[in-house]
Amino acid sequence: MLQHTVLIVDDCPEDREIYRRYLASDRLHSYTILEEELGEPALALCQKIQPDAILLDFLLPDLDGLEFLAELKQSLTNPPPVIMVTGHGNETVAVQALKNGAQDYLIKGKTTSDSLQLAMRCVIENTQLRQQLYYSQAQFCASTENMLDCFGIYSAIRDAAGKIVDFRIEYVNAAACEAIQKTAVEQIGQKLCETLPANRPSGLFADYCQVVQTGNPLRKESLIYNDVDGQQELTKAFDIHISKWQDGFVASWRDITERKQAxxxxxxxxxxxxxxxxxxxxxxxxxxxxxxxxxxxxxxxxxxxxxxxxxxxxxxxxxxxxxxxxxxxxxxxxxxxxxxxxxxxxxxxxRGKLELKIGTVDLISIIESAITTAHPSAVAKNISLNSVLPQDITQICGDPQRFQQVLGNLLSNAIKFTPNQGQIEIKLEQTKTEIQITVSDTGRGISTEFLPHIFERYRQESSSHQTVGLGLGLAISRHIVELHGGTISATSSGEGQGATFMIQLPIFRRFQQV
Incomplete structure (x- = not known):
C-alpha cells in the first residue's frame, strides 16, 4: 500500500474529521494526516515537513485560498499540489484557484469519500509524474549536451518592433562547416536563414525563436523525408540541441541518418x-x-x-x-x-507440373455425371440434390477430366458436411463473358476465422479427425480452375449457415500447346 502525507487546512473540526475518515477508508493508499486550522501555521508547517498534498478550505480566518496559494509559491521551490474546497455557488472562485496553481477543487457539502480519494490520488500521482519527467529531461540534456559533433553560436536580428526576423552567424566549428560544405569565412556574419533556407519551412526557425524568448533549452530530432517512387523515405536525420545564449542561442547537432535508417x-x-x-x-x-x-x-x-x-x-x-x-x-x-x-x-x-488435356468441355454433361456419381452418397443421407442447368450453355475449351474432378470434390464436400435431410443445389449460369457454376448447401457452414484459409493445402477446419479427408481437394480444385483462367471462391454466413462455392470461367480462353 502506498504511503502519503496529507495536510488538511480547515478551521472546522467536523469537516477535518470527515476528510480524515474519508482518506482513512482508501484501500489503495495509506495517508498520514496533518491538520491546521489557519493558513499561516499551515505555511510554516510546509516549510518543515513538505506534505505530498494539501486539502485547503478556501475561507480561512487569516487567509483566503488565493492568498495561501501565492504565499505557498513564494515560500517553496516545488510546492505540493493543492486541492481547494469551496462552498456551493463558488465555482468562479474555484476557477481562479486553478489558474493560480491549485490542481483540483471540491465543493463542500457535495464531497464524497470516492470523490475525495480519487482527487487525492490524481493530484499526487500527477505531481510525481511531472517530477519524474522533469528529472528525466534534465538528466537527458546533461548527458548529451557535449556529445554532438557540430557547434554554432547565433545572435538574434530584430526589426523595429523587437520581433526576431533572423539570426546572425557568430561562430561555427569545422564539423559544422563540413556538414554544409561552406567555410567559416563564408558563413560568419551572414544571416542563418539565407545560408540555410530550409530552417524556416522545417520549423527550426520557430524553435530557435522560442528558445530565445523563453530561455528553455530544446532537444529534438529533425527528420527529412523525400518522395521515392511514391513512398516517403527518410533521407536526412539530425539530432539537435539548442540553448539560449545572450540575445541568441547556441546549437549543437549531429547527422544520425545512418542510425535512423538502420x-x-x-x-x-x-x-x-x-x-x-x-x-x-x-x-x-x-x-x-x-x-x-x-x-x-x-x-x-x-x-x-x-x-x-x-x-x-x-x-x-x-x-x-x-x-x-x-x-x-x-x-x-x-x-x-x-x-x-x-x-x-x-x-x-x-512442382508446377499439373498438366491439362485440352479439349471441348460440355459443362452440362460433366455436371450431370458428377451428380450421378454423388447420388448414392446423397441418398444414403436422405439429402436432396437439385440442379439448375440451362440447355443453351456455351461449350468451352479445357480439360473435361479435371473439371469432373473439381465438381466431384465440391459435391463430395457438400454431402460430407451436410446433415441428414439437408439440401444441395448446383446451378449453372452464363453471361456474355463468363460461365458461373455455383454449389450451395445447407450444411454446417464455414467459420469466419477459417474461411480465408479454405483453399490452402493441408488445411481443415477441425484439427481432430472427425471427418475423412486430407484437406487437399479444394487446394487442387483451385489450381485446376486457375489453370483454366478462372476463379473459385467460397462464402458462408458462419457455422450452421451452410456454404456456397462459386466457379467463374471465361468463355473465350486460348491455351498454348506445349
Whole structure:
C-alpha cells in the first residue's frame, strides 16, 4: 500500500474529521494526516515537513485560498499540489484557484469519500509524474549536451518592433562547416536563414525563436523525408540541441541518418521475421496434422482389405458374405486410389507440373455425371440434390477430366458436411463473358476465422479427425480452375449457415500447346 502525507487546512473540526475518515477508508493508499486550522501555521508547517498534498478550505480566518496559494509559491521551490474546497455557488472562485496553481477543487457539502480519494490520488500521482519527467529531461540534456559533433553560436536580428526576423552567424566549428560544405569565412556574419533556407519551412526557425524568448533549452530530432517512387523515405536525420545564449542561442547537432535508417530497416526486418516465423509455424502444424490424417486414411482401407482377404482365404464364407467382402475390398481400394491420386496431384501442383488435356468441355454433361456419381452418397443421407442447368450453355475449351474432378470434390464436400435431410443445389449460369457454376448447401457452414484459409493445402477446419479427408481437394480444385483462367471462391454466413462455392470461367480462353 502506498504511503502519503496529507495536510488538511480547515478551521472546522467536523469537516477535518470527515476528510480524515474519508482518506482513512482508501484501500489503495495509506495517508498520514496533518491538520491546521489557519493558513499561516499551515505555511510554516510546509516549510518543515513538505506534505505530498494539501486539502485547503478556501475561507480561512487569516487567509483566503488565493492568498495561501501565492504565499505557498513564494515560500517553496516545488510546492505540493493543492486541492481547494469551496462552498456551493463558488465555482468562479474555484476557477481562479486553478489558474493560480491549485490542481483540483471540491465543493463542500457535495464531497464524497470516492470523490475525495480519487482527487487525492490524481493530484499526487500527477505531481510525481511531472517530477519524474522533469528529472528525466534534465538528466537527458546533461548527458548529451557535449556529445554532438557540430557547434554554432547565433545572435538574434530584430526589426523595429523587437520581433526576431533572423539570426546572425557568430561562430561555427569545422564539423559544422563540413556538414554544409561552406567555410567559416563564408558563413560568419551572414544571416542563418539565407545560408540555410530550409530552417524556416522545417520549423527550426520557430524553435530557435522560442528558445530565445523563453530561455528553455530544446532537444529534438529533425527528420527529412523525400518522395521515392511514391513512398516517403527518410533521407536526412539530425539530432539537435539548442540553448539560449545572450540575445541568441547556441546549437549543437549531429547527422544520425545512418542510425535512423538502420532502426527503420531493423524494424522492417523484425516484422518480416515475425511474419515468416508465424507462417512457418502454421505450415509445420498443418503438415503435422496432415501426416496424422494421411496415416489414418491410408491405414483404415488397408486394415479393411486385409481383414476381408483373410476371411475369404479361410473359405468359410457364404455367397452373401463373400459378395459383401468383395464390395468392401473394392471400396477400400477405391478409397486408397483416390487418396493416392490426390497426393500425386498436390505434388504436381507444388512442382508446377499439373498438366491439362485440352479439349471441348460440355459443362452440362460433366455436371450431370458428377451428380450421378454423388447420388448414392446423397441418398444414403436422405439429402436432396437439385440442379439448375440451362440447355443453351456455351461449350468451352479445357480439360473435361479435371473439371469432373473439381465438381466431384465440391459435391463430395457438400454431402460430407451436410446433415441428414439437408439440401444441395448446383446451378449453372452464363453471361456474355463468363460461365458461373455455383454449389450451395445447407450444411454446417464455414467459420469466419477459417474461411480465408479454405483453399490452402493441408488445411481443415477441425484439427481432430472427425471427418475423412486430407484437406487437399479444394487446394487442387483451385489450381485446376486457375489453370483454366478462372476463379473459385467460397462464402458462408458462419457455422450452421451452410456454404456456397462459386466457379467463374471465361468463355473465350486460348491455351498454348506445349
Amino acid at each position: 532502426e527503420i530497416h531493423h524494424r522492417q526486418l523484425l516484422l518480416q521475421e515475425q511474419a515468416a516465423r508465424m507462417e512457418a509455424e502454421a505450415a509445420s502444424q498443418a503438415k503435422d496434422e496432415f501426416i496424422t490424417i494421411i496415416s489414418h486414411d491410408l491405414r483404415s482401407p488397408v486394415n479393411s482389405i486385409l481383414g476381408w482377404t483373410k476371411l475369404l482365404q479361410s473359405g468359410n464364407l457364404d455367397a452373401v458374405t463373400t459378395s459383401r467382402a468383395l464390395d468392401a475390398i473394392e471400396r477400400g481400394a477405391t478409397s486408397q486410389a483416390r487418396l493416392i491420386e490426390d497426393l500425386l496431384d498436390i505434388s504436381r501442383v507444388i
